[in-house]
Amino acid sequence: MAKGANPILKHRFFLWLLLAAPLVAVQPQDKTFSLQDALAILPEFQWDPFLQTGTFYSSGHYASFQAGLKGERCFSLIDGYEVISAPSPYLENGALRFPESFIISLKNAIDAEIKNDLKPFKVAAIILDPGHGGKDSGATAVQTINGKKVSLKEKDITLAIALNLRDRLVKRYPGKKILMTRATDVTLALEARASFANGIKLEENEAIIFVSIHCNSEINANLKKNPARGYEIWYLPPKVRREIIEKDNFNGSEGVRSILNTLKEEEFTYESKLLAASLLARFDEFIAPASPSRGIKEEQWYVVKRTNMPSVLIELGFISNPSDAALLFEKQSLEKYTKTLFEGLVDFVTLYEKPGGFSIIE
Numbered sequence: 001m002a003k004g005a006n007p008i009l010k011h012r013f014f015l016w017l018l019l020a021a022p023l024v025a026v027q028p029q030d031k032t033f034s035l036q037d038a039l040a041i042l043p044e045f046q047w048d049p050f051l052q053t054g055t056f057y058s059s060g061h062y063a064s065f066q067a068g069l070k071g072e073r074c075f076s077l078i079d080g081y082e083v084i085s086a087p088s089p090y091l092e093n094g095a096l097r098f099p100e101s102f103i104i105s106l107k108n109a110i111d112a113e114i115k116n117d118l119k120p121f122k123v124a125a126i127i128l129d130p131g132h133g134g135k136d137s138g139a140t141a142v143q144t145i146n147g148k149k150v151s152l153k154e155k156d157i158t159l160a161i162a163l164n165l166r167d168r169l170v171k172r173y174p175g176k177k178i179l180m181t182r183a184t185d186v187t188l189a190l191e192a193r194a195s196f197a198n199g200i201k202l203e204e205n206e207a208i209i210f211v212s213i214h215c216n217s218e219i220n221a222n223l224k225k226n227p228a229r230g231y232e233i234w235y236l237p238p239k240v241r242r243e244i245i246e247k248d249n250f251n252g253s254e255g256v257r258s259i260l261n262t263l264k265e266e267e268f269t270y271e272s273k274l275l276a277a278s279l280l281a282r283f284d285e286f287i288a289p290a291s292p293s294r295g296i297k298e299e300q301w302y303v304v305k306r307t308n309m310p311s312v313l314i315e316l317g318f319i320s321n322p323s324d325a326a327l328l329f330e331k332q333s334l335e336k337y338t339k340t341l342f343e344g345l346v347d348f349v350t351l352y353e354k355p356g357g358f359s360i361i362e
C-alpha cells in the first residue's frame with residue numbers, strides 16, 4: 001500500500017445506471033500527469049499493485065479505479081456508489097500515468113460530493129446469527145461447574161447471547177432494523193441464513209452488517225494438558241471473491257461488472273476487518289484475561305462467504321475447556337459476553353456513522 005490512510009468505505013446499494021457508457025478511445029491530445037502531479041489536486045492516494053486498483057482521497061470522499069492500458073477508458077467509483085467513465089490511468093515503465101481528463105473528472109465528481117455531503121451514511125440493519133439450532137446442537141460438552149455436572153450446547157449459548165444482544169441493540173438503536181436469523185430453537189440451514197441477510201432491502205445511504213455467533217470445541221480436550229481456550233473473530237480472506245454485483249441483475253458488460261465487483265469486495269473486506277477489530281478490542285477489554293484472545297483470523301465460513309455485506313463470525317470460547325465453559329455457563333459472565341458484543345458493535349456503528357464522511361484510521 002502506498003501512503004495515505006484507510007477510510008471506512010461506505011457502501012450504498014445503488015444503481016449502476018451509468019454503466020451503459022461505451023468503451024471508446026481517449027482523445028490523443030489528453031495530457032498525462034505523474035502521481036506527484038495528481039497528488040497536487042487529489043491529496044491522498046492508495047495503490048494495490050496486485051489488483052492494480054487505486055483510490056484517491058479528498059476531504060472525506062474517495063474515488064477508486066482499476067488501471068488499464070494507455071488509450072482505454074475506465075470506470076471510477078466515487079464514494080463507493082457513483083460511477084463515472086474517464087480515460088484510464090496506466091502504468092508506463094513501472095510508474096502510474098493519469099490522463100488529465102481522468103483527474104479532472106475525479107476532482108469534479110469529488111467536489112460535487114463535498115458540496116452535497118447530503119444525508120449521512122448509516123448502518124440501517126444489524127443481523128445477528130446465533131449459530132446452529134434445533135436438530136443441530138453445534139458443539140456439546142459435559143463439564144463440572146461449581147461441583148455440578150452440566151451439559152452445554154453451543155446452540156443454547158449462542159441463542160441466549162444473541163437474544164440479549166438484540167434487546168440491547170433495539171433499545172440503543174430504535175431506528176435501526178435489529179434482526180435475527182433465528183430467535184428460537186429451530187433448525188436453520190446455512191443457505192437460509194445467508195439468503196435472509198441478502199434479502200434485506202436498503203435505501204441508498206444505508207449499510208447492513210452480519211454477525212454470526214458461535215462457540216468453539218476441541219476434540220479430546222479432556223485428554224490434553226492445556227486444552228484450547230479463548231475467543232477469536234473470523235472474516236472472509238480478501239483473496240476470496242464473492243459475486244456481490246450479480247450477473248443476472250447487471251446491465252453492463254462483464255468487464256465492467258467484474259471491476260465494480262472487485263471494488264465492492266475490497267470495501268466489504270475492509271469493513272469486515274474493521275468490525276472484527278472493533279469487537280476484538282472490547283473482548284480484550286472485558287473478557288481477557290479470564291479467557292485469552294486468539295485474535296482475528298481469515299476463513300471461508302459459509303455464512304461469511306455467502307452474505308453480500310461486511311460480515312464476521314465470532315467464536316466466543318471453547319466449551320470443551322473447563323474454564324471457558326464456566327464463563328459461557330454462568331449467567332453473570334454470559335451477560336459480560338453480551339455487553340462485549342454490544343459495545344463492539346456500537347463502536348463500529350459510531351465510527352461508520354461519524355459525521356463528515358468516513359473516519360481515517362490505519
Ligand SMILES: [Zn+2]
Pocket residue numbers: 131132138139154214215
Ligand atoms: Zn458453531
